[in-house]
Amino acid sequence: MLSRVLGVKSEMVKAVDDLTFDIDEGEIVGIVGETGCGKTTLGKSILLLIKPVEGKIFFEGENILELSGKGIRQFRRQVQIVPQDPVGSLNPRMKIKNAIAEPLRAYNGMYHEKIEETVGNLLKTVDLSPEYGEKYPFQLSGGEARRVTVARSLALHPKLIICDEPTSGLDFSTSAKILNVVKEIHDKFNLTYAWISHNLHEVNYISDRILVMYLGKIVEIGKTSDIFTNPAHPYTQGLLQAVPRFIGRKSLTQKKVHLRGEVPSPINPPPGCRFHPRCAFRMAKCMEVEPMAVTIKEGHKVACCRVLSNSGM
């Protein structure tokens, strides 16, 4: 349903470079990566908030980058976002019910009674009682504000929702609540999610497939279970190793790979494979050639010179 080839370039920084992937209807795709990997830029470009310099983004078969005016309006009903900072994205002078009703008024031209009913239903969907409609954002806790933005994102019955770090800054019990609400909605309305997060435990729990990004490139993509049991890219392995584990729970991966150093600035990415300076397995080829994606198993692709040479290609 959604696929693209794209490069987003500003004057100096290639935030996202030559990215190709698909999201199928009903899937939850986790997009994982650290600072500077481009995942937020990716999310924004799917929403047409950032225009890619090159490439195409197909939504249900249509290239959205060629849309204009009315076409964009129609498109925007179908792709919504749950933003990273809920309180920042809610107008502090608007009551919650008006914040949720805003998209309804803008797109559907709904009238008064219908709006109240719809807003009430949306609040119920995220497990908030209707009286929350009368509150202002400053009166809500972090978790409640987050649920309000989720309710708002559902207002236009979108097909695809981009969730940008939905549980960042929340306590564990609040996160659990959000995850449950989001999962319920996904199952009930057959939605598709792009779940951007750096929390690997959460991504493991909720996604069907995972995309691992590093400095603007996809380094690995595959089913969640495949990636967590058999991470192929050294970066993925290092990342899974670095995640703090809870005592008594199984480690996310058995391999012992340590990531050295810090993520370099995207302004001047390393030549060849972007990960090579931090890679424990680098070879001479890694500094010269950018690796192409190799399929190691059905649905599981990795972009790594070592894997490329090991598979005899």
Place this chain on the structure above:
Amino acid sequence: MDKDQNVLEMREVSIIYRVGNRIGKAVDRVSFEIKKGEVLGLAGESGCGKSTLAWSILRLLPGNARIVSGDMILEGKNLLKLSERALNDEVRGNKITMIIQNTKDSLNPVFTVGTQMFDLLRFHEQEKQSLIASFNFFRRAKRNKERRFRCIKMLEEMEIAAADKRFSEYAFQFSGGMRQRVIMAMNFMANPAVLIADEPTTGLDVSVEAYVLELFKSKIRKYETAVIYITHNLRILSEIADKVAIMYAGTIVEQAPVEELFDNPLHPYTKALIKCLPESGVLGEKLQEIPGQVPSIFERTENCKFQPRCPYSTEICTQAPPRTGKVSSSHFVLCHNFLTVQ
């Protein structure tokens, strides 16, 4: 100080906040102790009072806060009896240091990092000298050179490359992980008896967080610093803490060595917290939630504060305050029913 003595003891500490004419109890009779080289994890969610407790040790709470009862004993001396001057000269940044979450709030942006490290040494190593001696430029220059050397050595110890160049750089020229390491350098340079860390790795990337934690662990071991590690992230505590105290609404509801706490949690809140983690969930099923909310500081009862949200509460829970049950010499639970809770 011998290994078995407590470096820091908190005895029945209670702290209130005065807002308008209302009084809210943020911390209610909290007690714990730490020995040399021990890491105490103070875990709890928003509103539980862990940060208030931490700041209170250094007496850096806002004006409307008050420590109303209890004692804080550092190496045998009661901190609450010290004057502000003595606290500032001897304790803050010296015997007790702190690392906080937001590095931007710890490093002054208009001074170089080196100046700030240097100032620490200068402040705490002030000698009383005669007027004539203070004009001894040679002695002063030599001392400054030694101090500068110490600072750079410390930066190198925190694995900051090109430390002598970095010494003259400003905070904005460092990445987040590096800034935390600089602050760690400042902390360990003072060689404190107690180090208070308040969510130091929140906001850092996963790989950087892992790296900083490893480094932190090795330095704690090297300098045998007693640490209070404050976080809501149980995973981090399982990697770094020796013992953990779980806080809820201002009280410590359970305290135990880290492995025992997570293998055998007894307090209903601890159990609920552990069940909230995504890795505790069974794939495909809902995660456990804790219904209800933390009570506001103005609405805290003397009886069990968790009772309204507790699936195991019985009649006594609303009638009498819970007493601390001693499960073993190191495992304490504040609950009426912990023996019967499954």
